[in-house]
Amino acid sequence: xxxVAVIGVGCTTFGEKWGSSFRDLFVEAGAxxxxxxxxxxxxxxxxxxxxxxxxxxxxxxxxGALIADYAGLATHHIPSTRVEAACxxxxxxxxxxxxxxxxxxxxxxxxxxxxxxxxxxxxxxTDMLTGAADREWEGFVGATFPGLxxxxxxxxxxxYALTREQLAEVAVKNHYNGARNPIAQFQQEITIDTVLKSTxxxxxxxxxxxxxxxxxxxxxxxxxxxxxxEFTDTPIKVLASAQASDTITLHDRRDxxxxxxxxxxxxxxxxxxxxKHKDIxxxxxxxxxxxxxxxxxxDLGFCKKGEAGKLTADGVTALNGxxxxxxxxxxxxxxxxxxxxxxxxxxxxxxxxxxxxxKRQISGAEIGMTHNVGGTGATVAVxxxxxx
Amino acid sequence: xxxxxxxxKIPQRYNMLGTKCETCGRHFFPPRSxxxxxxxxxxxxxxxxxxxxxxxxxxxxxxxxxQFEHLTPYVLAxxxxxxxxxxxAQVVCRPDEIKIGxxxxxxxxxxxxxxxxxxxxxxxxxxPVE
Numbered sequence: 243x244x245x246v247a248v249i250g251v252g253c254t255t256f257g258e259k260w261g262s263s264f265r266d267l268f269v270e271a272g273a274x275x276x277x278x279x280x281x282x283x284x285x286x287x288x289x290x291x292x293x294x295x296x297x298x299x300x301x302x303x304x305x306g307a308l309i310a311d312y313a314g315l316a317t318h319h320i321p322s323t324r325v326e327a328a329c330x331x332x333x334x335x336x337x338x339x340x341x342x343x344x345x346x347x348x349x350x351x352x353x354x355x356x357x358x359x360x361x362x363x364x365x366x367x368t369d370m371l372t373g374a375a376d377r378e379w380e381g382f383v384g385a386t387f388p389g390l391x392x393x394x395x396x397x398x399x400x401x402y403a404l405t406r407e408q409l410a411e412v413a414v415k416n417h418y419n420g421a422r423n424p425i426a427q428f429q430q431e432i433t434i435d436t437v438l439k440s441t442x443x444x445x446x447x448x449x450x451x452x453x454x455x456x457x458x459x460x461x462x463x464x465x466x467x468x469x470x471x472e473f474t475d476t477p478i479k480v481l482a483s484a485q486a487s488d489t490i491t492l493h494d495r496r497d498x499x500x501x502x503x504x505x506x507x508x509x510x511x512x513x514x515x516x517x518k519h520k521d522i523x524x525x526x527x528x529x530x531x532x533x534x535x536x537x538x539x540x541d542l543g544f545c546k547k548g549e550a551g552k553l554t555a556d557g558v559t560a561l562n563g564x565x566x567x568x569x570x571x572x573x574x575x576x577x578x579x580x581x582x583x584x585x586x587x588x589x590x591x592x593x594x595x596x597x598x599x600x601k602r603q604i605s606g607a608e609i610g611m612t613h614n615v616g617g618t619g620a621t622v623a624v625x626x627x628x629x630x
Numbered sequence: 631x632x633x634x635x636x637x638x639k640i641p642q643r644y645n646m647l648g649t650k651c652e653t654c655g656r657h658f659f660p661p662r663s664x665x666x667x668x669x670x671x672x673x674x675x676x677x678x679x680x681x682x683x684x685x686x687x688x689x690x691x692x693x694x695x696x697q698f699e700h701l702t703p704y705v706l707a708x709x710x711x712x713x714x715x716x717x718x719a720q721v722v723c724r725p726d727e728i729k730i731g732x733x734x735x736x737x738x739x740x741x742x743x744x745x746x747x748x749x750x751x752x753x754x755x756x757x758p759v760e
Contacts (some may be wrong), residue, residue, distance in 0.1 A: 369695040378639065379660050380718045382631070383741060383753065384691065384698045389706050390718075392689035400687070400730050444706075445690040445725070493708040493716035498687055 243344045245467035247477035247630070250279025253589045256458035256577030257427040264300050264358040265312045271459035271582075272313050272354060279463045279473045283314055286463075287348040289322040290338040292331035292355035293581035298370045300358050309354065328374030329530060331355060332460070332584025333485075333614030333623030339464050340483045340625075349465060355585035356459035367455050371580070374617040376491045388452055388531065390492050390618045392444035395533040397498040399446065402548035404536065406446060408555045410437035412532040413450045413574055415560055420571025422561075422601035425586075427456055427577030437532075451532040456577035460585035462592065467630070476596045481515035481609070482626040484508070492618045501619035504541035508613070508624050512543070515626040519543055522626075523607040524594055525565065526587035528615035529572040538613055539567060542624070561602055569594060569602050584614035584623060595629040633749050643753035646736060648715070650677035657713040681736030682759070683711040690725040697742040709734055709756055720755045733759040 252274025254267050262270075268291070276283060291309050296302045310322035325335040332355030339353035359367055372381035375390055398404055414434055420426035432450065440449040463473075470477035486507040489495055496502055512518070525542065529535035539550040544565050553559060559567035570576045570590035573583060591610035593599045607629070614623045641647040648659035652673040656665060659679055665672030688707035691698070698704070705721040705728045721728055722737065734756035741753040 365696040365699070368693070369697075372695060381695075382751070383706070383719050383755075384694065384701070384704060385706055385718050386691060386693070386695060386698075388693065389689050389691045392691075393687045393706070393708055396689055396730070397687035442690075442692040442703075444692060447689075491718065493686075493718050498708065 244346055246340050246343045246464050246480045247467040247470035248462050248480065248588065248592050248627070249465045249470050249473040249477055250275045250281060250463040251461070251589045251592045252278055253425055253460040253586055254458050255425045256456050256579060258360050259457040260360065262457060264296060264302065264356065265308070267358060267457060267459035268309050268354055268356040268461070269312050271356070271461040272352065275352065275461040275463050281350065281463065281473055284318055285350050286315065286320055286352055287350050288320055288342055289352040289354065290335040291322065291324050292333070292335035292584055293324055294326060294328050294331050294357060295370050295373065295580070296358070299367070300361055327621040328616040329528065329580050330584060330614045330616030330621040330623050331581040332586070333612065333625070334584070334621070336462065336584060336588055336625065337483045337485055337623055340480050343464050343466055349469065351464050352461055353464060353585060354459065354461040355582035357579035357581040358457050359455045359579060360457050364455065380491055386444060388447055389444040391531040391533055392447045393492065394499055394537065394618070395446050398533060398536070401499065404548070404551035406438065407434055408551035409451065409532045409536065410434045411554045412529065412535045413437050415554065416529060416568050416572040416574040419561060419569050419602055420575025423571050423576055426571045426575050427454055428571070428575045447531055447533070453530045453573035453578035456579040458577060458579035458582045458586070460582045460589050462585055462588050477630055478592045478595050479628045479630045480625060481517065481628050482511040482624070484510035484514060484624045486510070486622050488620050490617065490620045495619070499537060500547065501537055501541050501615065501622065503619050503622035504538060504613065504615065507622040508542040511624040511626050517609060517626060521609050522565065522611050523609050524569050524591065524604050525567055525611040525613065526570060526590050527567055527572070527613040529568055529574050530578060530615070532574070534615065535567065535572065542613060561604065566604050569599065569604060584612070587612035587614060588625065591627050595627060631744065631751065636749060636751055644738060646679040646681050646754060648677050648679055649674050657715050659711060659715045659717055679711055679713055681754070683709040683734055683756070685721065685728065685730055685732040685734060686710050686716060687730060688721065688728045690728070707756070722755050722757045727758065735759050
């Protein structure tokens with residue numbers, strides 16, 4: 243297997259982008275990534291695109307070819323493949339790109355992610371997102387996506403000493419980080435009170451425990467590490483790429499409050515990267531809901547089960563803490579254009595490891611990690627990166 | 631949901647018909663035709679669940695998708711059936727009544743409808759057992 247490096251990254255701003263179409267979004271992100279790598283489009287050998295549900299959000303399928311076409315590459319006939327794993331679509335697209343380069347099949351590969359979510363009514367998007375869980379045996383009976391994570395929260399709070407305020411601290415911290423990220427959907431700081439007084443969505447989760455509906459796209463370019471310096475002075479090496487799956491329904495899991503796929507993917511990633519938890523300078527985790535960040539910190543092995551709430555309240559996961567979590571603002575504040583999220587996480591980690599993260603820079607960051615979850619934990623992708 | 635898609639699951643949704651692996655004794659609801667433990671040596675037969683169980687975890691849904699908006703706030707739970715498998719279902723009780731460990735039994739209820747003139751979906755909800 244060849245070593246792989248990220249040589250270019252690009253991301254649109256995230257938000258309710260009424261003026262931008264699906265095509266506008268991915269073309270913008272792709273162009274930014276190419277510019278970053280000082281690469282012209284005809285050098286691209288292949289593309290992988292993470293997208294959850296263009297078929298339902300904009301009634302468009304066949305996204306791989308569409309993106310290649312609007313990227314101006316139709317006449318180059320490059321292989322372009324859509325990858326779908328609900329909210330983990332981006333993470334899996336990135337992994338496919340890494341595998342393509344590592345295998346020696348391709349050299350310069352784009353991994354992109356895109357979702358255009360605001361062209362449908364909010365009620366409709368809630369329903370579409372339920373498709374990330376089991377439509378027949380969860381969605382059919384009235385489960386919503388926040389409802390499923392709320393049941394994780396209920397189970398967790400029943401078994402461990404997590405307070406409602408500690409849970410709110412996740413959102414407060416992520417908004418603080420988002421306020422320092424120019425691409426974030428929400429760039430305002432909030433207080434615990436903001437969270438506790440927000441609309442109830444699914445008990446105990448309130449509006450400010452939930453990631454928003456977002457439009458956005460992100461793209462990164464990977465290449466063999468040995469060629470990376472042709473394109474950039476700051477290549478970021480992919481130390482590990484791991485993926486795991488679990489039952490599609492939440493109710494069939496071994497443990498409601500543990501995402502076993504996160505546990506396994508993290509173990510595989512740490513083994514592959516040959517690094518330890520204390521070596522990780524920052525981690526972007528999949529905080530689709532506040533409780534998801536609590537579970538992620540534990541499932542990835544940064545602390546024992548039941549301790550992440552206190553860790554968060556004590557500031558350990560803050561920008562100046564021992565394990566900064568979601569420096570981008572996470573899904574909560576940066577936004578969650580479903581298929582783009584996994585690629586945006588890579589975008590954030592690469593910026594941090596290059597020292598280009600501005601007001602949210604973790605000083606001296608060398609090793610970073612991403613954690614992207616599909617559904618309630620049926621798919622997880624974990625990647626580890628190092629500045630070289 | 632199309633008529634055929636709903637109709638073909640009527641035995642499961644109305645009567646909690648699942649399956650059981652005769653080789654290892656594990657029960658499945660919704661039914662599986664392949665035992666994940668015994669794999670090819672498993673022998674799957676139909677099994678009708680008694681419909682009694684215990685609440686494992688729950689939530690009260692305040693923001694629902696369109697089909698369920700008229701029910702809010704409603705109680706949703708994961709119920710562990712006495713035979714072992716777990717399922718997600720609504721519990722018909724007041725939001726302040728629901729508790730982890732609550733004993734519940736199945737009832738046949740209207741779940742949702744496809745608009746004003748579409749198919750009405752019936753299925754399983756649970757009620758507390760005194």
